[in-house]
Amino acid sequence: MILVTGDIHGCADIGKLSAKANPVQKLMTKEDFLIIAGDFGLVWNNDAEDLWWRKWLDMKPYTTLFIDGNHENFNLLETFEEVEYCGGKAHRIGNSIYHLKRGEMFELQGKKFFTMGGAESHDKEFRELGTSIWEQELPSDEEYAHALATLEKNDWKTDYVLTHCAPSSIQHEIAVKLGLKNEYPDNKLNAFLEEIGKKIDYKAWFSGHYHTDMTSEIEPSFNVLFNKIVKI
């Protein structure tokens, strides 16, 4: 079984993963996966709270995977061991917690997942560089080039796309629906996702970031997740 959900922001929005809120986990094993579409936030400062909740996740019956969002401590994330995991590069965060790096292709239970984390914070004025916001929240030129090379290598075919933010046109529609048109200006990553989205052959795309659930409301294959946990 593979489940996908949206941002958890450390322990702030982790309640959706409780046994009561997500009872299907009783049927899962460590061979099954729960994927968080960015803003994991439990690699924030490695304090007692981070460690307690990471242990809580490690004790879940499933394996937890996440792509990065914008609210991650990227400097700390980069200190974790990089491993080859299910066909792609990941950071091993715990015994059964992995960060899926940008521009990688993973194979989980016979399905391919292309990953491209990152997003632009829209509350920058309230954040301090290196403490609560990091330059790496948006991909580097090398990461964009790596993503293109990975897609090329895979003939632009995947089963699923996992990103934190959405392609430009979809982000625009989300913002209009939410009445937040000015909060999500277009950036290089949105434009990049727009371009690759035209070319990739995929079944479904999952994003987080917008703190709302819109499954197939904008496009049949596009899902914005926050509280919803989707089984794929």
Ligand SMILES: [Fe+2]
């Ligand atoms: Fe978020």
